[in-house]
Amino acid sequence: xxxxxxxxxxxxxxxxxxxxxxxxxxxxxxxxxxxxxxxxxxxxxxxxxxxxxxxxxxxxxxxxxxxxxxxxxxxxxxxxxxxxxxxxxxxxxxxxxxxxxxxxxxxxxxxxxxxxxxxxxxxxxxxxxxxxxxxxxxxxxxxxxxxxxxxxxxxxxxxxxxxxxxxxxxxxxxxxxxxxxxxxxxxxxxxxxxxxxxxxxxxxxxxxxxxxxxxxxxxxxxxxxxxxxxxxxxxxxxxxxxxxxxxxxxxxxxxxxxxxxxxxxxxxxxxxxxxxxxxxxxxxxxxxxxxxxxxxxxxxx
Amino acid sequence: xxxxxxxxxxxxxxxxxxxxxxxxxxxxxxxxxxxxxxxxxxxxxxxxxxxxxxxxxxxxxxxxxxxxxxxxxxxxxxxxxxxxxxxxxxxxxxxxxxxxxxxxxxxxxxxxxxxxxxxxxxxxxxxxxxxxxxxxxxxxxxxxxxxxxxxxxxxxxxxxxxxxxxxxxxxxxxxxxxxxxxxxxxxxxxxxxxxxxxxxxxxxxxxxxxxxxxxxxxxxxxxxxxxxxxxxxxxxxxxxxxxxxxxxxxxxxxxxxxxxxxxxxxxxxxxxxxxxxxxxxxxxxxxxxxxxxxxxxxxxx
DNA sequence: CTTTCGTGTTGCGTTTTCGGCTACGCACCT
DNA sequence: AGGTGCGTAGCCGAAAACGCAACACGAAAG
Numbered sequence: 161x162x163x164x165x166x167x168x169x170x171x172x173x174x175x176x177x178x179x180x181x182x183x184x185x186x187x188x189x190x191x192x193x194x195x196x197x198x199x200x201x202x203x204x205x206x207x208x209x210x211x212x213x214x215x216x217x218x219x220x221x222x223x224x225x226x227x228x229x230x231x232x233x234x235x236x237x238x239x240x241x242x243x244x245x246x247x248x249x250x251x252x253x254x255x256x257x258x259x260x261x262x263x264x265x266x267x268x269x270x271x272x273x274x275x276x277x278x279x280x281x282x283x284x285x286x287x288x289x290x291x292x293x294x295x296x297x298x299x300x301x302x303x304x305x306x307x308x309x310x311x312x313x314x315x316x317x318x319x320x321x322x323x324x325x326x327x328x329x330x331x332x333x334x335x336x337x338x339x340x341x342x343x344x345x346x347x348x349x350x351x352x353x354x355x356x357x358x359x360x361x362x363x364x365x366x367x368x369x370x371x372x373x374x375x376x377x378x379x380x381x382x383x384x385x386x387x388x389x390x391x392x393x394x395x396x397x398x399x400x401x402x403x404x405x406x407x408x409x410x411x412x413x414x415x416x417x418x419x420x421x422x423x424x425x426x427x428x429x430x431x432x433x434x435x436x437x438x439x440x441x442x443x444x445x446x447x448x449x450x451x452x453x454x455x456x457x458x459x460x461x
Numbered sequence: 462x463x464x465x466x467x468x469x470x471x472x473x474x475x476x477x478x479x480x481x482x483x484x485x486x487x488x489x490x491x492x493x494x495x496x497x498x499x500x501x502x503x504x505x506x507x508x509x510x511x512x513x514x515x516x517x518x519x520x521x522x523x524x525x526x527x528x529x530x531x532x533x534x535x536x537x538x539x540x541x542x543x544x545x546x547x548x549x550x551x552x553x554x555x556x557x558x559x560x561x562x563x564x565x566x567x568x569x570x571x572x573x574x575x576x577x578x579x580x581x582x583x584x585x586x587x588x589x590x591x592x593x594x595x596x597x598x599x600x601x602x603x604x605x606x607x608x609x610x611x612x613x614x615x616x617x618x619x620x621x622x623x624x625x626x627x628x629x630x631x632x633x634x635x636x637x638x639x640x641x642x643x644x645x646x647x648x649x650x651x652x653x654x655x656x657x658x659x660x661x662x663x664x665x666x667x668x669x670x671x672x673x674x675x676x677x678x679x680x681x682x683x684x685x686x687x688x689x690x691x692x693x694x695x696x697x698x699x700x701x702x703x704x705x706x707x708x709x710x711x712x713x714x715x716x717x718x719x720x721x722x723x724x725x726x727x728x729x730x731x732x733x734x735x736x737x738x739x740x741x742x743x744x745x746x747x748x749x750x751x752x753x754x755x756x757x758x759x760x761x762x
Numbered sequence: 763c764t765t766t767c768g769t770g771t772t773g774c775g776t777t778t779t780c781g782g783c784t785a786c787g788c789a790c791c792t
Numbered sequence: 793a794g795g796t797g798c799g800t801a802g803c804c805g806a807a808a809a810c811g812c813a814a815c816a817c818g819a820a821a822g
Contacts, residue, residue, distance in 0.1 A: 161536070163464035164780090178799060188782050193800060195780090205543050212789040212798045220543045227539045231532050235462075238528045242504050242521045297737065436598065465809090479770060489811050494771060496809085513769045513818040765822070772815070779808070785801090792795075 161202045163235075165195040166228045169207070172196065173225040177214040199224075233299045237437070244441035251442035252281040256292035257305040265403055265429065266305060273449050280442050289359065296434045302443035304432040305450075307359045316435040318447055321454050323401040325360065325425035326416040328387075330394045336415035343371045343423060352379035352387050352396035363425045364399055370423070388414075399425060462503045464536075466496040467529045470508070473497065474526040478515045500525075534600045538738070545742040552743035553582040557593035558606040566704055566730065567606060574750050581743050590660065597735045603744035605733040606751075608660045617736040619748055622755050624702040626661065626726035627717040629688075631695045634716070641721035644672045653680035653688050653697035664726045665700055671724070689715075700726060 171181040172192060182189040200207050207221035217225060240251055257266050270282060287295070289306035293315055296304045304315075327341045335341060335349075347368075353375065354361045368375045378396050381387060387398045388405060392413060400416075408414040418424060431450055433439060439447065472482040473493060483490040501508050508522035518526060541552055558567050571583060588596070590607035594616055597605045605616075628642045636642060636650075648669075654676065655662045669676045679697050682688060688699045689706060693714060701717075709715040719725060732751055734740060740748065 161464055162779095163462060163467070166464075179797085189798090190783085190800075191781050197800095203540055203543050205547055210799055214798070219546055223542050223546070224539055227535055231535060234528055234532060238525055239504055241524050242506050245520055245524070246506055463808095478768095480768085488809095490770075491772085491812085492810055498771095511770055515769070763822100765820100767818105767820080769817080769819095770815105771817100773813090775810105775812090777808105777810070779806105781804105781806080783803090783805105785803105787800085788798080790795100790797085792793100 162195065162198065165199045165202075167232060168192045168195045169199055169224065170228045170232055172208070172215065173217065173221075173228070176216070230299055237299065237440070240440045240442075241438060249277065249441075250279050250281075251440055252283060253303065253440070253442045253446050254283045254285075254295075254301045255303045255305065255446075256285045256287050256295045256301045269450055269453050272453075273446055276449075277442070277445065293432065296432060299434070299437060302433070302439065303447060306430050306432060307427050315432050317430045317432050319431040319451050319454060320428045321431075322426050322428050323403065324418070325364070325399040325427065326402045326418050327397055328391050328400050328405055329397040329415050329417065330391055331412055331415055332394055333397065333415070335417065338417050340420035341417050342420040343368065343373065346397075346419070347373055347375065350396040351375055351377040352381065352390045352398045353377040354384065354387065355380045360399075360425070360427055363427050367419075367423060367425045401427075463496070463499065466500045466503075468533060469493045469496045470500055470525065471529045471533055473509070473516065474518065474522075474529070477517070531600055538600065538741070541741045541743075542739060550578065550742075551580050551582075552741055553584060554604065554741070554743050554747050555584045555586075555596075555602045556604045556606065556747075557586045557588050557596045557602045559588055559590045559593055559608060570751055570754050573754075574747055577750075578743070578746065594733065597733060600735070600738060603734070603740065604748060607731050607733060608728050616733050618731045618733050620732040620752050620755060621729045622732075623727050623729050624704065625719070626665070626700040626728065627703050627719050628698055629692050629701045629706055630698040630716055630718065631692055632713055632716055633695055634698065636718065637716035639718050642718050643721040644669065644674065644724060647698075647720070648674055648676065651697040652676055652678040653682065653691045653699045654678040655685065655688065656681045661700075661726070661728055664728050668720075668724060668726045702728075 168181060168185060168187075168191070171185055172178065175181045175184065178192045178196070179189045182192045185192065196208065203220065203224065205220040206218050207224060208215040208217055243251065255266070255270075266284070270284070274280060274282065285292075285295070285301070292301065292304035292306050295301035296315055327335075327346060329336050329349075335345070353364060356362075365375070379386075379390055381390075384400070384404070387400065388408070390396045391398050392408070402409070402416040405414050405416060409416055431447065431454075433443075433447065469482065469486060469488075469492070472486055473479065476482045476485065479493050479497070480490045483493045486493065497509065504521065504525065506521040507519050508525060509516040509518055544552065556567070556571075567585070571585070575581060575583065586593075586596070586602075593602065593605035593607050596602035597616055628636075628647060630637050630650075636646070654665060657663075666676070680687075680691055682691075685701070685705070688701065689709070691697045692699050693709070703710070703717040706715050706717060710717055732748065732755075734744075734748065
């Protein structure tokens with residue numbers, strides 16, 4: 161049994177084709193074929209079904225595929241840890257984050273951080289909170305930044321920061337200079353809200369629910385950019401964390417007005433890491449940087 | 462980078478000697494030496510410090526050692542899963558259990574179970590609850606049976622069964638025919654108790670604590686057999702689950718008398734498995750067998 | 763201080779494994 | 793029918809792993 165065989169198999173799983181896998185691995189197709197054969201002999205079971213139109217995993221193959229990827233990533237991870245203790249300041253941080261909301265907090269942080277550590281590389285994947293958590297658990301990600309991290313085993317929340325959702329409106333809007341907006345006033349405005357797939361929407365519905373009201377949004381969208389655009393054009397108002405639109409606010413395009421009576425919608429932004437995986441030096445530095453950043457931005461905590 | 466190198470390294474870690482590792486692996490010492498050399502080149506760091514009296518792991522070596530063992534076990538585990546779906550009824554179940562108390566429940570179950578599945582092999586390690594949980598998390602164990610499973614991430618409790626601690630006394634003891642014994646009466650008896658390292662002791666101290674009493678044990682021991690022996694010889698009485706001394710009770714040597722007023726010490730026996738690891742067919746069968754067994758023995762649940 | 767023992771390591775010849783090339787069989791599509 | 797893509801045997805050269813013997817080194821014993 162050979163590690164290289166696992167590597168080939170892993171690529172084969174991705175491509176579903178011996179020849180394609182061989183191409184990506186820069187080896188001859190026969191090499192891949194042979195290694196898969198070896199693997200099958202070792203496990204004493206057929207791993208793939210050959211056909212003239214590529215290959216397909218058998219049940220046994222799926223079992224192995226699941227582990228093979230993890231195994232290879234874990235060994236890579238050890239390599240990085242060892243590089244760390246040699247003091248090399250290289251490395252890559254793989255980060256999963258969900259939604260454009262978070263991107264607005266992450267982009268500036270990463271920009272600043274990468275200036276401090278010019279030799280680091282970053283891989284940022286935008287995904288749902290669920291995918292981010294799964295990536296953590298599978299060892300694909302170093303860090304996940306999510307809204308409402310599901311309380312799932314295999315995940316450690318390093319930092320949880322509450323953000324309040326303000327009413328976001330165009331500067332031209334009559335209420336844009338208001339100090340506060342009540343929920344009742346909000347009901348009368350044309351609303352653009354994220355669709356029900358978003359954790360934020362859940363919290364928004366709760367807000368209205370507590371007042372025994374039901375919002376009748378004019379627009380429902382899964383794109384946060386769309387929300388912004390609609391508000392910028394004066395077509396609607398929406399609810400978003402102030403930090404998601406800070407740039408537009410500072411440019412004088414939008415206003416963020418709190419909801420009255422401290423009834424603001426609140427959502428937690430969670431910074432998660434894997435508990436049974438040691439962070440690389442690069443990932444550790446980034447986590448601590450983010451923690452500091454949030455502490456500065458949100459000194460109340 | 463080669464899997465075989467990892468295998469050699471793993472054995473080297475265990476033996477701390479190239480020659481001994483080579484011996485166990487049935488290869489020449491040079492083979493081990495060369496593979497370790499390869500590994501060091503691959504990781505670009507020294508993994509072991511050579512001396513004339515064996516080898517010692519470096520920091521990098523420890524990092525790799527931790528992962529290497531897991532990786533090899535995981536691949537073995539996949540192998541077993543694949544064997545499972547070929548329908549082979551072989552396989553091995555690795556079980557960690559803590560303390561003689563548990564052994565008294567496990568031994569009969571295993572004995573019966575192995576008759577039903579004669580081709581299965583079992584590996585039972587007696588350890589502390591903590592070690593058992595860690596073995597689960599590290600992928601060394603399929604199943605852990607513990608008292609008071611610490612609520613730790615990376616562990617799923619499949620079954621939790623409360624056991625009550627009765628007063629255990631010799632048949633010759635004047636109170637051996639009593640129906641109940643109060644805590645106050647208990648205070649007047651010569652006590653033999655497990656030492657403070659045991660979860661049970663914690664629960665026993667709580668029992669007295671609730672009555673604002675403090676036990677003054679005549680004997681304190683870390684051996685449950687010692688407890689039994691002391692009671693058998695009439696030197697003391699102790700507190701143990703009835704099932705831990707059932708054989709002696711049935712032989713007419715000991716009596717188990719409940720504590721009055723339902724104030725019995727209660728402890729949970731937890732059957733734990735790893736949440737992110739699929740059970741092999743053998744392990745699954747054993748878990749289900751234990752669950753059935755407990756349900757029969759304890760139908761109140 | 764010398765011998766002895768046990769350690770890990772080097773040099774070299776042998777064995778095993780791996781990879782690439784070419785050619786083949788096969789099913790599908792045109 | 794012919795073409796196109798697939799995975800796969802046969803052969804050969806290259807590379808890697810191995811084992812044997814000999815070595816260098818240091819600690820412990822004589």
